[in-house]
Every structure is written in C-alpha cells, then in structure tokens.
Amino acid sequence: MSSVLNLPLRSRLILLAVAAALITGAVTSAAAYFLVRGSEFAAADQRLGAAARLHSAKLRATLDLIRADAASIAAMPAVPGIIRSSTSADGTDAQERSDFALWQRRLETIFAAILSTRPAYTQLRYIGIADNWKELVRVNQGAEGPTAVRGDALQSKAAEPYLQHPDFLAAGRTLFSQVTYNREQGRRDGPPTLRFVQPVFDAQGQLFGVVVINADFAELLRSAGFDPTEGNRVHVLTDSGDHMSFRAEAAPATLQFHEDAGWAPSPFAAAVASGAGRTELARVAGSAVRSASIVASRAEAPLTLNLLVETPLTAIHAAARAALLRTAVVSAVLVLLVWVVAQNVAARLPIARLAAALRDAGSAVGFDLTSLPDDETREVALAFSRMSNDLLCQTLRAGAVFESVPDGVVTIDADGRIESANPAMTQLFGYSEAELIGAPVGMLMPDAIAARHPGFVDGATELSGRQVMAANRDIRGRRKDGSLVPLEISVSRFHFGGANHFVGVLRDITERREAEAETAALVAALRRSNEELDKYAFVASHDLKAPLRVIDNVSSWLEEDLEPVLTDDTRDSLAMLRNRVRRMERLLDDLLIHSRIGRTEERAVRISGTELAETLRDLVDLPPAMELEISPQFSGIEIPNMPITTILLNLVNNAIKHHDRPDGRIMLDVNETVGGYEFTVTDDGPGIPPRYHARIFEMFQTLRPRDEVDGSGLGLAIVRKHAEVAGGRIEVASDGGRGTRFTLFWPHDPAPALPTGRAA
Structure with a gap:
C-alpha cells in the first residue's frame, strides 16, 4: 500500500482508473451472467409450466373423450333394450317388440361404428353382472376392421381386477383400470391396455352391468397430440412404472411397460412421486422439469397419470455463458481503453489549477x-x-407532472403522515393542501381500516417495487364530507434522507364499479335466458316426443286390431297420421339442433377433403338417376369434420329433395381463399326466384307445400346458423330459371361454441 501511495499523482490516477475499470468489468460480467441465467431460468419456468399445463390438458381431454364415449354408449337405446329383453320371460322387449338377438346386433353395429373412428380403441364390450359378469356384446378392433364376437366366444369376466369394485360401480361411479396386458380366455392377447368402466342400471336403479372400453395405452397417448418444441421432451408415467417419452426430433414414441423384458424405470419416476416441478421449475437428472398429475380414477386402486416436461439444463445456461464471454471481452477492451485515456488525460490535465x-x-x-x-x-x-x-x-x-397527473398522488413518511399531495388528491377527497400536509393518512380511510393502518406501514418497510391494492377486493376512501369513494391504490417505497418514505397513487374507480355491476347484471340476464332456452329444449326433446311416440304406437295397434274392417280411406288416414307424427318428430329434432348451434361444442376431428367427400357419398341417399359430382379440389384440403359435414349434407339433400325431375346433376366444389374455404353446391333443378332468396333461410319456410316435400323447413336455417356462429356466411345465386348455386364461406379458424348449462 505504501509503495502505491508513494507513486506520483499521475500514476495513481491512472492506476485508480484502471482498477475501477477492472472492478466494473468484473462486476458487470458477473451481474450479466447471473442476470441472464436468472432470467433464462425464469423464462424456462414459464415456458415449461405452460407446456406442462397444455399437455396435461391434452391428456385430460383424451381421457374425457373416453368417458364421453362410454356415457354415450350407455345412453343408446340398445343398452336398455338388451336389459328389457334379457330379463323378460320370453326374451322379447315388450316396449319395442324386439328380441335380445336384434338388440345385440344393433349394439354391435354401434360398437363397430365407434371403433372405426377411434383407432386407439381395441375393444368395446357390454358385460352383464349375471353369470359371473358374462359378456353380452363384444366387438374387437382387428386388422380387417371391427369384428363382432358371438356365441361361445363370449366370456365371463368376474376375475378381472376392474370388476372387483361392485359397490363402487353400484354407486354410479366410473373408473379407469390400471394398465395391464389384454387377456382373452385367461391368456395374454394384445398390447398393454387401459380400460374404462361405465356402470349401467336397469329401470329399478339396480346395477345391471357395465360398458367397458379397451384402449391400446400407447396408441391412446399418441392420439393425445403431444407436440413438444425443439429440445423439450414430454414424459407420461403411471403409478406402475410404465412410461412413454415424446420429443420433436425423435422417432415415434414407444411405451416402456413394466412387465416387458428390458424395461427400466424412468429417471424421473422418483421426482414425480415426490411432487417435484408441480409449482415451480425443478432440477432433476441434469434437466429442468415441470410436472402435472392427472387422477383418472378414484376407486380402491386409483389410476394416476403423471405428465412431465423437461429440457436439458445446458440449453438453459447456454445464453448465460455466452453473455459472460461477451461481457468479459467488452470489459477487457474497456480496461485497455481506460488505460489509454487515463494516460492522455493525466498527461494533459492540470489538476491543481483546476481545483483552485x-x-x-x-x-x-x-x-x-x-x-x-x-x-x-x-x-x-x-x-x-x-x-x-x-x-x-x-x-x-x-413538479409539473406531479401537479398535472389526473390520479391522486400522495407521499407519506414512515410515521404515516402526509408529506405532499397533488391537486388531484385534494379534489378527490375535498381537503385543501394545507389540511392534508402533516395530517395522518388514516383520516382518508374508513375507521375500521384506519385503526389497522399503523400495522400496514410497519409491514410495508420490506415492500419492494410497486404493489397494487384493491385488485380483488373493495377498498374505499373517506372524503372530508364523510362520504366513501371506491379506490384502486398502488403503493411504492423509496429511501430518502436516511428514512423510508412511501408514495401512493389513488384512482377513483366509481365509474368502473358501476360498469362492472351493469355488466354482471347483463351476464346474469343472459345466463337466465340461456337456462330458459335449455329448459325449453329439454321439454321439446323429452316431454313433447313421448306423446308423439304414443300416437304412433296406438295408430299401429288400431290398424292391426281393425284390419278386417278398414277401408282404403281409413288406411290412408292412419298412414297420414303416422306420417304427420314422424314429421313432427323430425321438426322437433331439427328445432333442437337449431337451438343448440353455437351453445354446445361438437366433437370434431380433422380429416382430409377426400375423407369428407367419401363420407358425404356414404350419407347421401342419391336416387338412381341422379348424379353427385365432387370436385378433385377436395383432395387438397384438411378441415374438422363437424359441423361442415352436417352443412354440406343438408345442402346436397336439399338439392335432391327439391329437384323437379328424377334425373339430375349436383356438383360440389371447394376453393381455398384468404382466411378460409369457399364451398359451392350447384344443381340443375327448378331454381329459386330472387324474391325468395332471403325467405328460404328462415325457420319453417318452404317454397312448396309440406305434402309435396317431406321436410321440417329448418334445413337451410340450420345451415345459416352454423355458418354465422363460426364466422362464415352462406349465399344463394339463382335467377328463377334452371339451376341454383349455394356458396358457403367457412373460416380456417371457426369461432368456438359457447356452451351453457344442460343440453337437452
């Protein structure tokens, strides 16, 4: 130290400047490194947390789809039909006059249709509790498609683990089984399988049996649509140690099943079991991870699926190391520049003369x-x-900003006394500036809050940054006249003159509170309106259809009982009666469909235009002499199958129904435009006069008498409502001569449905 002090002033100044540059460079480099490292780690926490929430939502949606499929099957008419026919003395369903075999074939058809749209499902079964849980209907997914199993091949499943909870099922609860290999006749047959069990009850509320969905567990996870970004990996783990990993740059994921040879536990199994990564980023096995847990079933042996998203720590710290290198180079250059500048300045600056x-x-x-x-x-x-x-x-x-800011601004000392207040503050509370300065800030608060304010001040000594109060609760200030005003308050602490001080910004939110109350009232009114519409739909679906079915049945019985004495006229009258009943049922069905559009979300999967064209050909009841031509342009698009299939099917059927000749030609075309697709349905029928173009899209409107055209008058109204809800539009072009063209614009990203309450 003494040797440094003995140096000339010029040398000491140069040494001081260089030392300062060195210290600054070192501190800057270290600060940059830790700052970048911390920010990168925080960014990774947000990124991986969002990814974990997204992928866990996809996994939940996949499980919810299985639940929905099982619930839909249990609600099918064939399920109670089998119950009634199997429990009757003669094996016949007295209600529908169908025997057990007929109901069995109908349910097999339903199972086959579901399996054809769910590639991950390997088997659908309807199992009765009688005869040691004997299978009543079973359809397997095979290489050649769904195959029904009958006769002696149907098995008793009483020994299966997923049927060991009868009390749980009798309470109406569903469950997911543990993942095990599929077994047939007691032997392993098929891949590791996840089973979902849906209880089914008879008319007396007693457990009759279950609907069971078997799914290839690996294929089910692949169908969830995990799409990790580059460098990230998504892992799904079960309680049994099974695990499957998905990554963007790797081959298709494979399941590591705990019963397979060569199986090894996931390196993240212990971390997931301990809850690591649930609330914040965790470091596990050289990776940063975020995790989520999905409880699929709560039976005595619950199934829990754990999802984990991870990325290597080296990828997170790479930016920090690069920042450290850059700042070190810059610091070295800075030190060199400081040394050169210090040499020149020290040589030219007359320090003593400057000081004098x-x-x-x-x-x-x-x-x-x-x-x-x-x-x-x-x-x-x-x-x-x-x-x-x-x-x-x-x-x-x-000072000018302080005086002119529209919000009230007040500074307070550590004792809670007001130091300064701007004009907006005096206007807000009705006090003069002289009345506010030096007064306790508690006089601006209601008595209950003012009594606790000293404790707030003591606790605020550790306040860092800006803290917003009244974000989720009602805070009020007290004016000079005693009236209360709702406020939004933000408080910050600053250190000045060796003591803590606080600055508060107060905003009058009276208008906001009034607007929020008005909005809440409007939302409540809208909710009541939607609930009333749901109730109407429920009545229309159940209470109105029941009398129609009775009329149809009674008319059939009358025709059978009075067959010997019926005349042609009375037979025509009975036929007309049943026709009107069926028309009324179709009208109710179409009315319900129209009311649900935009309020209940349709399950849709993305399909190619080729698949869409094939579906339309299969569903259209085309007369022998009529031709349906679908443009090759369909092969170049990909679109969700619903509700576009319903819309196009309505337009094509409409063209067939209103054609005035047995032979004709209907053309279906599509073109992709900016923002969506433009579908056209063109026919060579009688055409529509321009004066009717707006009328045809209204409810219950037809241009021909109902006795000539069998329809509810809601088809085009349903089409237009689907288009408007999705953000598209439907137009018609026809001059009243031959031919009509309907043009549908369908957006790439249709507006989502807004579900409300109960669906009928």
Missing part, C-alpha cells in the same frame, strides 16, 4: 465563468453549470 479555479468560482450553481482561464478548467466548470441547469429542469418537470 473551482474553489474560486464558489457555488456549484451559476458559475462566474469570466473569472476562469480560457482552458480546460473553463470547460469543466461549464459542464458543472450545465449539469446544475439540467437538474433544475428535471426538478421543475417532475
């Missing part, structure tokens, strides 16, 4: 520059003067 000139100048503000020599000392003094003027301008500017 500044002492003679007196005050640091308003230098008398005429007393200084015309050299570098004058320049330094001039710089000091400019700095003083800048500080004065900044002070005046800050």
Whole structure:
C-alpha cells in the first residue's frame, strides 16, 4: 500500500482508473451472467409450466373423450333394450317388440361404428353382472376392421381386477383400470391396455352391468397430440412404472411397460412421486422439469397419470455463458481503453489549477465563468453549470407532472403522515393542501381500516417495487364530507434522507364499479335466458316426443286390431297420421339442433377433403338417376369434420329433395381463399326466384307445400346458423330459371361454441 501511495499523482490516477475499470468489468460480467441465467431460468419456468399445463390438458381431454364415449354408449337405446329383453320371460322387449338377438346386433353395429373412428380403441364390450359378469356384446378392433364376437366366444369376466369394485360401480361411479396386458380366455392377447368402466342400471336403479372400453395405452397417448418444441421432451408415467417419452426430433414414441423384458424405470419416476416441478421449475437428472398429475380414477386402486416436461439444463445456461464471454471481452477492451485515456488525460490535465479555479468560482450553481482561464478548467466548470441547469429542469418537470397527473398522488413518511399531495388528491377527497400536509393518512380511510393502518406501514418497510391494492377486493376512501369513494391504490417505497418514505397513487374507480355491476347484471340476464332456452329444449326433446311416440304406437295397434274392417280411406288416414307424427318428430329434432348451434361444442376431428367427400357419398341417399359430382379440389384440403359435414349434407339433400325431375346433376366444389374455404353446391333443378332468396333461410319456410316435400323447413336455417356462429356466411345465386348455386364461406379458424348449462 505504501509503495502505491508513494507513486506520483499521475500514476495513481491512472492506476485508480484502471482498477475501477477492472472492478466494473468484473462486476458487470458477473451481474450479466447471473442476470441472464436468472432470467433464462425464469423464462424456462414459464415456458415449461405452460407446456406442462397444455399437455396435461391434452391428456385430460383424451381421457374425457373416453368417458364421453362410454356415457354415450350407455345412453343408446340398445343398452336398455338388451336389459328389457334379457330379463323378460320370453326374451322379447315388450316396449319395442324386439328380441335380445336384434338388440345385440344393433349394439354391435354401434360398437363397430365407434371403433372405426377411434383407432386407439381395441375393444368395446357390454358385460352383464349375471353369470359371473358374462359378456353380452363384444366387438374387437382387428386388422380387417371391427369384428363382432358371438356365441361361445363370449366370456365371463368376474376375475378381472376392474370388476372387483361392485359397490363402487353400484354407486354410479366410473373408473379407469390400471394398465395391464389384454387377456382373452385367461391368456395374454394384445398390447398393454387401459380400460374404462361405465356402470349401467336397469329401470329399478339396480346395477345391471357395465360398458367397458379397451384402449391400446400407447396408441391412446399418441392420439393425445403431444407436440413438444425443439429440445423439450414430454414424459407420461403411471403409478406402475410404465412410461412413454415424446420429443420433436425423435422417432415415434414407444411405451416402456413394466412387465416387458428390458424395461427400466424412468429417471424421473422418483421426482414425480415426490411432487417435484408441480409449482415451480425443478432440477432433476441434469434437466429442468415441470410436472402435472392427472387422477383418472378414484376407486380402491386409483389410476394416476403423471405428465412431465423437461429440457436439458445446458440449453438453459447456454445464453448465460455466452453473455459472460461477451461481457468479459467488452470489459477487457474497456480496461485497455481506460488505460489509454487515463494516460492522455493525466498527461494533459492540470489538476491543481483546476481545483483552485473551482474553489474560486464558489457555488456549484451559476458559475462566474469570466473569472476562469480560457482552458480546460473553463470547460469543466461549464459542464458543472450545465449539469446544475439540467437538474433544475428535471426538478421543475417532475413538479409539473406531479401537479398535472389526473390520479391522486400522495407521499407519506414512515410515521404515516402526509408529506405532499397533488391537486388531484385534494379534489378527490375535498381537503385543501394545507389540511392534508402533516395530517395522518388514516383520516382518508374508513375507521375500521384506519385503526389497522399503523400495522400496514410497519409491514410495508420490506415492500419492494410497486404493489397494487384493491385488485380483488373493495377498498374505499373517506372524503372530508364523510362520504366513501371506491379506490384502486398502488403503493411504492423509496429511501430518502436516511428514512423510508412511501408514495401512493389513488384512482377513483366509481365509474368502473358501476360498469362492472351493469355488466354482471347483463351476464346474469343472459345466463337466465340461456337456462330458459335449455329448459325449453329439454321439454321439446323429452316431454313433447313421448306423446308423439304414443300416437304412433296406438295408430299401429288400431290398424292391426281393425284390419278386417278398414277401408282404403281409413288406411290412408292412419298412414297420414303416422306420417304427420314422424314429421313432427323430425321438426322437433331439427328445432333442437337449431337451438343448440353455437351453445354446445361438437366433437370434431380433422380429416382430409377426400375423407369428407367419401363420407358425404356414404350419407347421401342419391336416387338412381341422379348424379353427385365432387370436385378433385377436395383432395387438397384438411378441415374438422363437424359441423361442415352436417352443412354440406343438408345442402346436397336439399338439392335432391327439391329437384323437379328424377334425373339430375349436383356438383360440389371447394376453393381455398384468404382466411378460409369457399364451398359451392350447384344443381340443375327448378331454381329459386330472387324474391325468395332471403325467405328460404328462415325457420319453417318452404317454397312448396309440406305434402309435396317431406321436410321440417329448418334445413337451410340450420345451415345459416352454423355458418354465422363460426364466422362464415352462406349465399344463394339463382335467377328463377334452371339451376341454383349455394356458396358457403367457412373460416380456417371457426369461432368456438359457447356452451351453457344442460343440453337437452
């Protein structure tokens, strides 16, 4: 130290400058490294947390789809039909006059249709509790498609683990089984399988049996649509140790099943079991991870699926290491520049003369520059003067902002007394500035809050940054006249003069609260309106259809009982009666469909245009002499299958139904435009006069008598409502001569449905 002090002043200044540059460079490099590392880790926490939530939502949606499929099957008419026919004395369903075999074939058809749309499902079964849980209907997914199993091949499943909870099922609860290999006749047959069990009850509310969905567990996870970004990996683990990993850059994921040879536990199994990564980023096995747990079933042996998203720590820290290298290089260059500049400055600056000139100048503000020599000392003094003027301008500017800001601004000392208040503050509370300065801030609060305010001040000594109050609760201030005003308050702490001070910004939110109350009232009214519409739909679906079915049945019985005495006229009248009943049922069905559009979400899967065209050909009941031509342009699109299939099917059937000749030609075309697809359905029928173009899209409107055209008058109304809800549009072009063209614009991203309450 003494050797340094003995150096000349010039050398000491150079050494001091270089040492300062070195320390600054080291601190800057370290700060940059830890700052970038911390920000990268925080960003990775947000990124992986969002990914974990997204992928767990996809996994939940996949499980929910199985639940929905099982519930839909249990609600099918064939399920109670089998119950009634199997429990009757003669094996016949008295209600529908169908025997057990007929109901069995109908349910097999339903199972086959579901399996054809669910590639992950390997088997659908309807198992009765009688005869040791004997299978009543079973359809397997095979290489050639769904295959029904009958006769002696149907098995008793009483020994299966997923049927060991009869009390749980009798309470109406569903469950997912543990993942095990599929077994047939007691032997392993098929891949590791996840089973979902849906209880089914008879008319007396007693457990009759279950609907069981078997799914290839690996294929089910693949169908969830996990799409990890580059460098990230998604892992799904079960309680039994099974695990499957998905990554963007790897081959298709494979299941590591605990009963397979060569199986090894996941390196993340212990971390997942301990809950690591659930709430914040965790470091596990050289990776940063976030995790989520999905409880699929709560039976005595619950199934829990754990999802984990991870990325290597090296990828997160790469940016910090790069920042450290950059700042180290910059610091080295800075030190070199400081040394060169210090050499030149120290050689040219007369320090003693400058100090004397500044002492003679007196005050640091308003230098008398005429007393200084015309050299570098004058320049330094001039710089000091400019700095003083800048500080004065900044002070005046800050004062102007403080005076003109529309929100109330108040500063408070550590004892809770007001130090300053702007005009907006005095206007907000009705006090003058003199009345506020020095007064306790508690006088601006209701008595209950003012009594607790000293404790708030003590607790705020650790406050860092800006804290917003009243974000989720009602905070009110008390004016001079005693009235209360709702406020939004933000408080910040600053240190000045060796003590803590606080600045508060207060905003009157009276108008916001009134707007929120008005919005809440409108939302409540809308909710009531939707609930009333749901109730109407429920009545239309159940209470109105029941009398129609009775009329149809009674008319059939009358025709059978009175067959010997019926005339042609009475037979025609009975036929007309049943026709009107069926028309009324179709009208109710179409009315329900129309009411649900936009309020209940349709399950849809993305299909190619080729699949869409094939589906339309299969569903259209085309007369022998009529031709349906579908453009090759369909092969170039991919679109969700619902509700576009319903819309196009309605338009094609409409063209067939209203054609005036047995032979005709219907053309279906599509073109992709900016923002969506443009579908056209063109026919060579009788055409529609322009004066009817708006009328045809209204409810219950037909251009021909109902006895000539069998329909509810809702088909085009349903089409238009689907289009408008999705953000598209439907147009018709026809001059009243031959031919009509309907043009449907369908957006790439249709607006989602807004489900409300119960669906009928």
